[in-house]
Amino acid sequence: MLHAHGDTQGQGSRRGYRVGSVLAILLTAIPFWLVMSGTLRDAQTTAILIFAMALVQIVVHVICFLHLDTRSEGGWTLLAFLFTAVIVFLTIGGSVWVMFHLNTNMMPMPDKMAGPMQ
Incomplete structure:
Protein backbone atom coordinates (compact mmCIF):
# COMPACT_ATOMS: atom_id res chain seq x y z
CA MET A 1 0.00 0.00 0.00
CA LEU A 2 1.43 3.38 -0.97
CA HIS A 3 1.47 6.21 1.50
CA ALA A 4 1.73 9.88 0.66
CA HIS A 5 4.66 11.87 1.90
CA GLY A 6 4.20 12.80 5.56
CA ASP A 7 1.70 10.04 6.40
CA THR A 8 2.99 8.65 9.66
CA GLN A 9 -0.19 7.18 11.12
CA GLY A 10 -3.08 5.05 9.92
CA GLN A 11 -6.70 6.01 9.87
CA GLY A 12 -7.67 4.20 13.03
CA SER A 13 -8.78 0.81 14.21
CA ARG A 14 -12.18 -0.74 14.60
CA ARG A 15 -11.60 -0.82 18.35
CA GLY A 16 -10.97 2.94 18.38
CA TYR A 17 -14.15 3.59 16.44
CA ARG A 18 -16.16 1.30 18.73
CA VAL A 19 -14.81 2.97 21.88
CA GLY A 20 -15.50 6.41 20.39
CA SER A 21 -19.02 5.45 19.39
CA VAL A 22 -19.87 4.01 22.81
CA LEU A 23 -18.45 7.07 24.59
CA ALA A 24 -20.29 9.44 22.25
CA ILE A 25 -23.59 7.61 22.84
CA LEU A 26 -23.08 7.65 26.63
CA LEU A 27 -22.07 11.31 26.65
CA THR A 28 -25.27 12.10 24.74
CA ALA A 29 -27.62 9.81 26.68
CA ILE A 30 -26.52 10.89 30.17
CA PRO A 31 -27.33 14.61 29.72
CA PHE A 32 -30.61 13.66 28.03
CA TRP A 33 -31.49 11.45 31.01
CA LEU A 34 -30.48 14.22 33.48
CA VAL A 35 -32.86 16.67 31.85
CA MET A 36 -35.76 14.33 31.17
CA SER A 37 -35.76 12.62 34.57
CA GLY A 38 -35.23 15.79 36.58
CA THR A 39 -32.74 13.94 38.79
CA LEU A 40 -30.94 17.14 39.70
CA ARG A 41 -33.33 19.76 41.02
CA ASP A 42 -30.85 22.62 40.51
CA ALA A 43 -30.92 23.88 36.91
CA GLN A 44 -27.48 25.46 37.23
CA THR A 45 -25.85 22.18 38.29
CA THR A 46 -27.58 20.36 35.44
CA ALA A 47 -26.36 22.96 32.94
CA ILE A 48 -22.79 22.73 34.25
CA LEU A 49 -22.83 18.93 33.97
CA ILE A 50 -24.24 19.08 30.43
CA PHE A 51 -21.55 21.60 29.42
CA ALA A 52 -18.80 19.45 30.97
CA MET A 53 -20.03 16.35 29.16
CA ALA A 54 -20.16 18.32 25.90
CA LEU A 55 -16.51 19.30 26.34
CA VAL A 56 -15.57 15.67 27.05
CA GLN A 57 -17.50 14.62 23.95
CA ILE A 58 -15.54 17.11 21.85
CA VAL A 59 -12.31 15.54 23.10
CA VAL A 60 -13.63 12.03 22.34
CA HIS A 61 -14.55 13.03 18.77
CA VAL A 62 -11.21 14.74 18.19
CA ILE A 63 -9.21 11.74 19.40
CA CYS A 64 -11.32 8.80 18.19
CA PHE A 65 -12.72 10.09 14.91
CA LEU A 66 -10.47 12.94 13.75
CA HIS A 67 -7.29 11.19 14.99
CA LEU A 68 -5.66 14.42 16.14
CA ASP A 69 -2.66 13.79 18.36
CA THR A 70 0.95 14.87 18.65
CA ARG A 71 2.15 12.11 16.29
CA SER A 72 -0.04 12.77 13.25
Whole structure:
Protein backbone atom coordinates (compact mmCIF):
# COMPACT_ATOMS: atom_id res chain seq x y z
CA MET A 1 0.00 0.00 0.00
CA LEU A 2 1.43 3.38 -0.97
CA HIS A 3 1.47 6.21 1.50
CA ALA A 4 1.73 9.88 0.66
CA HIS A 5 4.66 11.87 1.90
CA GLY A 6 4.20 12.80 5.56
CA ASP A 7 1.70 10.04 6.40
CA THR A 8 2.99 8.65 9.66
CA GLN A 9 -0.19 7.18 11.12
CA GLY A 10 -3.08 5.05 9.92
CA GLN A 11 -6.70 6.01 9.87
CA GLY A 12 -7.67 4.20 13.03
CA SER A 13 -8.78 0.81 14.21
CA ARG A 14 -12.18 -0.74 14.60
CA ARG A 15 -11.60 -0.82 18.35
CA GLY A 16 -10.97 2.94 18.38
CA TYR A 17 -14.15 3.59 16.44
CA ARG A 18 -16.16 1.30 18.73
CA VAL A 19 -14.81 2.97 21.88
CA GLY A 20 -15.50 6.41 20.39
CA SER A 21 -19.02 5.45 19.39
CA VAL A 22 -19.87 4.01 22.81
CA LEU A 23 -18.45 7.07 24.59
CA ALA A 24 -20.29 9.44 22.25
CA ILE A 25 -23.59 7.61 22.84
CA LEU A 26 -23.08 7.65 26.63
CA LEU A 27 -22.07 11.31 26.65
CA THR A 28 -25.27 12.10 24.74
CA ALA A 29 -27.62 9.81 26.68
CA ILE A 30 -26.52 10.89 30.17
CA PRO A 31 -27.33 14.61 29.72
CA PHE A 32 -30.61 13.66 28.03
CA TRP A 33 -31.49 11.45 31.01
CA LEU A 34 -30.48 14.22 33.48
CA VAL A 35 -32.86 16.67 31.85
CA MET A 36 -35.76 14.33 31.17
CA SER A 37 -35.76 12.62 34.57
CA GLY A 38 -35.23 15.79 36.58
CA THR A 39 -32.74 13.94 38.79
CA LEU A 40 -30.94 17.14 39.70
CA ARG A 41 -33.33 19.76 41.02
CA ASP A 42 -30.85 22.62 40.51
CA ALA A 43 -30.92 23.88 36.91
CA GLN A 44 -27.48 25.46 37.23
CA THR A 45 -25.85 22.18 38.29
CA THR A 46 -27.58 20.36 35.44
CA ALA A 47 -26.36 22.96 32.94
CA ILE A 48 -22.79 22.73 34.25
CA LEU A 49 -22.83 18.93 33.97
CA ILE A 50 -24.24 19.08 30.43
CA PHE A 51 -21.55 21.60 29.42
CA ALA A 52 -18.80 19.45 30.97
CA MET A 53 -20.03 16.35 29.16
CA ALA A 54 -20.16 18.32 25.90
CA LEU A 55 -16.51 19.30 26.34
CA VAL A 56 -15.57 15.67 27.05
CA GLN A 57 -17.50 14.62 23.95
CA ILE A 58 -15.54 17.11 21.85
CA VAL A 59 -12.31 15.54 23.10
CA VAL A 60 -13.63 12.03 22.34
CA HIS A 61 -14.55 13.03 18.77
CA VAL A 62 -11.21 14.74 18.19
CA ILE A 63 -9.21 11.74 19.40
CA CYS A 64 -11.32 8.80 18.19
CA PHE A 65 -12.72 10.09 14.91
CA LEU A 66 -10.47 12.94 13.75
CA HIS A 67 -7.29 11.19 14.99
CA LEU A 68 -5.66 14.42 16.14
CA ASP A 69 -2.66 13.79 18.36
CA THR A 70 0.95 14.87 18.65
CA ARG A 71 2.15 12.11 16.29
CA SER A 72 -0.04 12.77 13.25
CA GLU A 73 1.73 14.95 10.67
CA GLY A 74 4.38 15.93 13.19
CA GLY A 75 1.83 17.56 15.50
CA TRP A 76 0.84 20.25 13.01
CA THR A 77 -2.80 19.15 12.78
CA LEU A 78 -3.14 19.32 16.57
CA LEU A 79 -1.48 22.73 16.61
CA ALA A 80 -3.86 24.01 13.91
CA PHE A 81 -6.83 22.62 15.85
CA LEU A 82 -5.70 24.29 19.09
CA PHE A 83 -5.13 27.60 17.28
CA THR A 84 -8.65 27.39 15.84
CA ALA A 85 -10.07 26.61 19.29
CA VAL A 86 -8.31 29.65 20.78
CA ILE A 87 -9.61 31.93 18.03
CA VAL A 88 -13.17 30.61 18.47
CA PHE A 89 -12.94 31.03 22.26
CA LEU A 90 -11.66 34.61 21.90
CA THR A 91 -14.34 35.49 19.35
CA ILE A 92 -17.23 34.08 21.38
CA GLY A 93 -15.87 35.33 24.71
CA GLY A 94 -15.18 38.79 23.29
CA SER A 95 -18.64 39.01 21.74
CA VAL A 96 -20.34 38.03 25.00
CA TRP A 97 -18.15 40.50 26.91
CA VAL A 98 -18.99 43.36 24.52
CA MET A 99 -22.73 42.58 24.58
CA PHE A 100 -22.73 42.39 28.40
CA HIS A 101 -20.96 45.74 28.75
CA LEU A 102 -23.14 47.39 26.12
CA ASN A 103 -26.23 46.21 27.98
CA THR A 104 -24.81 47.38 31.32
CA ASN A 105 -23.60 50.78 30.13
CA MET A 106 -26.51 51.84 27.92
CA MET A 107 -28.41 54.90 29.07
CA PRO A 108 -31.79 54.01 30.58
CA MET A 109 -34.84 55.31 28.75
CA PRO A 110 -37.32 57.50 30.57
CA ASP A 111 -40.71 55.83 31.09
CA LYS A 112 -42.56 58.13 28.71
CA MET A 113 -40.15 57.31 25.86
CA ALA A 114 -40.34 53.54 26.40
CA GLY A 115 -43.85 53.27 24.89
CA PRO A 116 -44.76 53.29 21.20
CA MET A 117 -43.94 56.40 19.24
CA GLN A 118 -46.88 58.80 18.76
